[in-house]
Amino acid sequence: EIALLAPVTGVIHQLNEKLTRYPSLVNHDPYGEGWMMILQPECLQEDLQQLLYGEQALAWYAQEIARLHREIHIALCAMGTSPEALAGRTLQDGGVPVSSSSGCGLTASAMRESLIERLGPTWWTEMIVQFLHPQAGRFKSAPERKTRHRR
Structure with missing residues (x-):
């Protein structure tokens, strides 16, 4: 596994454990069953300014x-x-x-x-x-x- 830098700062409140069994959900249903995490952003406005x-x-x-x-x-x-x-x-x-x-x-x-x-x-x-x-x-x-x- 690779620890990657996230594009936003915040606190992870929940991870989608279903992805450990069915990782293809990320690609097949990213806005439904393939969600990755629930994150409470800390500096969302500043972080969003850095994205393309x-x-x-x-x-x-x-x-x-x-x-x-x-x-x-x-x-x-x-x-x-x-x-x-x-x-x-x-x-x-x-x-x-x-x-x-x-x-x-x-x-x-x-x-x-x-x-x-x-x-x-x-x-x-x-x-x-x-x-x-x-x-x-x-x-x-x-x-x-x-x-x-x-x-």
């Missing part, structure tokens, strides 16, 4: 995806592996699309495992630190929850 919205958020996301693709390309080339050869036949050159419904689907976890296998766990850890900015760049096996009580 709309077109700004989309542009940042596109830049980060492009940066990740460049990092993967650089790492594969440094190993002497052609990213194009590694991809195999794709739709543009007569191959088939990769999707979860096509029977030859590649899930996010399978892709992550493939990258870790090809590029090594050290590279993967560096990418986690570079892109997700985990707290102090440290991995924690089980995040310690500090409960704050207000009087």
Whole structure:
């Protein structure tokens, strides 16, 4: 597990324990059964001013995806592996699309495992630190929850 910095400060009052059994709910029903936590914000107005919205958020996301693709390309080339050869036949050159419904689907976890296998766990850890900015760049096996009580 990775301890990530939250975009807002506050006190967590409740965690959705259902996500430990069904983590896919976060993606499939984020505003229903997939909620993560109930948080009482401390400095919400200031925290919200630091976040990106709309077109700004989309542009940042596109830049980060492009940066990740460049990092993967650089790492594969440094190993002497052609990213194009590694991809195999794709739709543009007569191959088939990769999707979860096509029977030859590649899930996010399978892709992550493939990258870790090809590029090594050290590279993967560096990418986690570079892109997700985990707290102090440290991995924690089980995040310690500090409960704050207000009087």
